[in-house]
Amino acid sequence: METSKVCLVTGASSGIGFAIARSLNDDGHKVVVTARRLEKLKELNISDNDILVGDLNSVDLQNDLETHIYEKYDRCDYLFNCAGMIESGTIEEVDIDKMSAMLRLNVETTFRLTYKFLKRFKKQGFGHVVNISSVLGTKVRPTAGGYAATKFAMEALSEALRMELTGTNIKVSCIEPGLVLTELHNSWKVHPKDSMNIHTPLSPDDIVNTVRFIMSQPDHVRIPRLMILPNDHNI
Numbered sequence: 438m439e440t441s442k443v444c445l446v447t448g449a450s451s452g453i454g455f456a457i458a459r460s461l462n463d464d465g466h467k468v469v470v471t472a473r474r475l476e477k478l479k480e481l482n483i484s485d486n487d488i489l490v491g492d493l494n495s496v497d498l499q500n501d502l503e504t505h506i507y508e509k510y511d512r513c514d515y516l517f518n519c520a521g522m523i524e525s526g527t528i529e530e531v532d533i534d535k536m537s538a539m540l541r542l543n544v545e546t547t548f549r550l551t552y553k554f555l556k557r558f559k560k561q562g563f564g565h566v567v568n569i570s571s572v573l574g575t576k577v578r579p580t581a582g583g584y585a586a587t588k589f590a591m592e593a594l595s596e597a598l599r600m601e602l603t604g605t606n607i608k609v610s611c612i613e614p615g616l617v618l619t620e621l622h623n624s625w626k627v628h629p630k631d632s633m634n635i636h637t638p639l640s641p642d643d644i645v646n647t648v649r650f651i652m653s654q655p656d657h658v659r660i661p662r663l664m665i666l667p668n669d670h671n672i
């Protein structure tokens with residue numbers, strides 16, 4: 438791959454964020470990672486100094502991430518917004534407190550971090566925000582109304598930014614995966630691969646391949662949205 442980039446990966450302790458951070462690190466990029474579980478982040482073999490642990494909803498942590506990256510590297514090329522959670526259920530019966538926590542992390546925190554780094558990207562004249570949205574950023578299903586609402590919000594943020602940043606060297610991409618085998622559904626009584634008859638879900642490495650594709654594009658190309666589905670995804 439081209440020259441070494443400075444990348445911030447949120448939600449880097451498991452699943453998609455972990456795989457993206459590991460591949461970026463393996464490819465020789467400078468990677469700053471964050472999540473709440475230190476022991477999992479340490480498995481990435483990234484220098485301790487570039488691991489910032491905590492709840493990403495904390496504005497203090499968001500500030501620390503910005504300060505650390507710009508004091509140490511004086512630039513940031515990529516913001517990967519991977520931290521996220523899922524809460525499902527009908528709107529009538531959903532756990533409203535967990536739903537609100539999801540709205541906060543998936544929407545408010547993604548907006549805040551993007552807002553913060555966007556100002557830096559404008560100042561430095563380049564940068565790329567990569568949002569891990571979902572196929573549910575493009576359609577709704579019963580019991581997925583709340584989660585889809587958070588992903589629709591991410592899509593709206595990205596699409597508005599794409600238009601607002603036209604003609605600049607700042608890029609925004611939304612990756613829209615179908616089912617990926619990660620820890621996201623660990624607490625579900627029935628895993629979606631069984632309820633949706635998906636025999637071979639995507640792996641986090643499949644998402645890494647889409648990231649490599651997006652990162653390999655020349656300056657004049659924009660990939661605003663990229664959907665990736667397992668073969669037997671049929672709804």
Ligand SMILES: NC(=O)c1ccc[n+]([C@@H]2O[C@H](COP(=O)([O-])OP(=O)(O)OC[C@H]3O[C@@H](n4cnc5c(N)ncnc54)[C@H](OP(=O)(O)O)[C@@H]3O)[C@@H](O)[C@H]2O)c1
Pocket residue numbers: 447448449450451452453454471472473474477491492493494519520521522523542569570571572613614615616617618619620621622
């Ligand atoms: N898996 C799928 O089928 C799928 C499909 C489409 C889109 N996505 C999206 O992909 C993204 C990553 O999900 P995943 O599947 O990789 O799930 P995952 O394995 O559960 O990873 C979620 C990550 O978010 C972090 N996180 C959660 N709450 C946090 C908080 N309050 N503060 C800081 N970090 C927090 C977790 O770290 P800690 O627990 O250590 O804090 C973890 O690193 C999510 O936005 C998800 O919606 C997933």
